[in-house]
Amino acid sequence: MTASKSITILGATGSVGGSTLSLVREHPDRFVVHALTANSDYEGLAKLALEFKPAHVVIADEAFYSPLSETLAGTGIEVCAGAPALIEIAAQKVDLVVGAIVGIAGLAPVWNAVEAGQTIALANKEALVSAGHLIMPAAQKHGANILPIDSEHNAIFQCLRHERQDDIERIILTASGGPFLRMTPAEMRQVTIEQALQHPNWSMGPKVTIDSATMMNKGLELIEAAWLFDKGATKLDAIIHPQSTLHGLVGFKDGSWLAHLGIADMRVPISYALGWPERLSWKAQPFDFGSALQLDFAPVNEAKFPCFRLAKQVMGGADEQAIILNAANEEAVERFLKGDIGFCDIAGQVEAALAAGDFGIVADSFDAVVALDREIRQR
Numbered sequence: 001m002t003a004s005k006s007i008t009i010l011g012a013t014g015s016v017g018g019s020t021l022s023l024v025r026e027h028p029d030r031f032v033v034h035a036l037t038a039n040s041d042y043e044g045l046a047k048l049a050l051e052f053k054p055a056h057v058v059i060a061d062e063a064f065y066s067p068l069s070e071t072l073a074g075t076g077i078e079v080c081a082g083a084p085a086l087i088e089i090a091a092q093k094v095d096l097v098v099g100a101i102v103g104i105a106g107l108a109p110v111w112n113a114v115e116a117g118q119t120i121a122l123a124n125k126e127a128l129v130s131a132g133h134l135i136m137p138a139a140q141k142h143g144a145n146i147l148p149i150d151s152e153h154n155a156i157f158q159c160l161r162h163e164r165q166d167d168i169e170r171i172i173l174t175a176s177g178g179p180f181l182r183m184t185p186a187e188m189r190q191v192t193i194e195q196a197l198q199h200p201n202w203s204m205g206p207k208v209t210i211d212s213a214t215m216m217n218k219g220l221e222l223i224e225a226a227w228l229f230d231k232g233a234t235k236l237d238a239i240i241h242p243q244s245t246l247h248g249l250v251g252f253k254d255g256s257w258l259a260h261l262g263i264a265d266m267r268v269p270i271s272y273a274l275g276w277p278e279r280l281s282w283k284a285q286p287f288d289f290g291s292a293l294q295l296d297f298a299p300v301n302e303a304k305f306p307c308f309r310l311a312k313q314v315m316g317g318a319d320e321q322a323i324i325l326n327a328a329n330e331e332a333v334e335r336f337l338k339g340d341i342g343f344c345d346i347a348g349q350v351e352a353a354l355a356a357g358d359f360g361i362v363a364d365s366f367d368a369v370v371a372l373d374r375e376i377r378q379r
């Protein structure tokens with residue numbers, strides 16, 4: 001029988017965290033939960049802690065330390081709070097760290113997990129977009145494994161399992177196109193927050209759902225793929241595939257293509273990372289070879305989705321550009337979700353930040369990346 005794995009889930013109360021824990025729930029003999037973390041949802045975290053009985057829980061926002069401690073009093077679960085505790089827990093040795101915090105907040109714990117030489121199932125794309133130039137060499141130096149659980153990257157990862165780097169000619173990520181694929185630009189200027197939060201194929205947290213609607217998500221994914229698979233911009237592309245049945249394709253120098261098909265459920269890629277290097281069985285919905293095998297493809301309309309165009313422009317450029325793109329996008333999405341700006345203003349704000357150019361910080365260390373990210377947000 002396969003030995004059980006110890007696991008820490010950073011961002012346990014979110015969408016990816018929940019999908020991960022639903023798989024852990026199916027396999028109580030295969031996983032021992034070491035630690036769970038959240039930002040402010042102390043009630044959600046306490047509920048998960050009572051069910052999965054981790055040794056530690058960490059709540060990033062210290063304001064929620066007291067109510068969390070009170071709820072878990074007498075359980076023997078250690079409760080910690082604050083950013084330093086989050087970073088420390090990421091470095092505590094386990095078999096697998098799941099990086100499922102949203103946004104740049106996920107960078108510091110992921111960085112610490114990498115420096116500790118952990119195996120990391122990585123969903124948090126913002127960490128690689130902003131600091132891939134530091135994370136990938138650090139992973140090599142410290143012997144950390146990065147297993148992508150973003151569905152498209154996981155698809156490519158699976159296609160490349162037995163392939164030689166020199167044989168790969170192209171990597172293509174598929175994109176559903178989000179809820180506004182068939183809208184005109186004029187209609188897109190009127191969309192509401194509620195409409196933007198309705199993804200046609202995937203159920204995800206709010207930030208990545210808005211990124212999918214603007215197609216910034218696909219742009220961030222291309223930058224993420226460049227780091228994960230060590231390929232330059234000319235070898236990477238994205239294609240619209242509204243069914244989200246085929247998640248990634250790899251073209252080889254002999255004219256062969258490998259592609260990954262699967263149901264649109266994050267538990268497919270997450271189960272792959274949880275089981276890696278084996279496969280983990282779970283109660284997946286059967287793949288429907290009747291209706292599901294409608295495979296339509298189209299190029300991305302960059303004029304209609306300027307966020308995608310901006311991300312592509314940044315790819316392969318100076319490392320600082322990707323940090324500016326990511327920070328400006330996070331701020332703009334937050335403003336849109338608060339109702340302060342319109343949907344189409346998101347791209348405008350990112351473009352303005354990129355045009356502002358030099359922020360006077362060279363992102364050649366972890367601290368410099370954090371400083372640059374902060375500077376962009378303050379401006």
Ligand code: NDP
Pocket residue numbers: 010011012013014015016017037038039040041042060086099100101102103105123124125126149150151202203204205206207208266
């Ligand atoms: P959610 O918004 O659903 O969850 C985010 C998690 O991060 C929550 O546990 C949240 O805690 C925690 N968190 C938020 N802010 C902080 C902070 N400042 N410090 C510490 N923890 C924080 O996000 P998703 O699960 O949708 O996405 C997570 C990541 O995975 C993103 O980078 C996303 O792009 C990527 N991803 C997600 C997919 C999906 O299907 N959802 C698919 C592919 C990639 P709390 O609940 O307390 O706020």
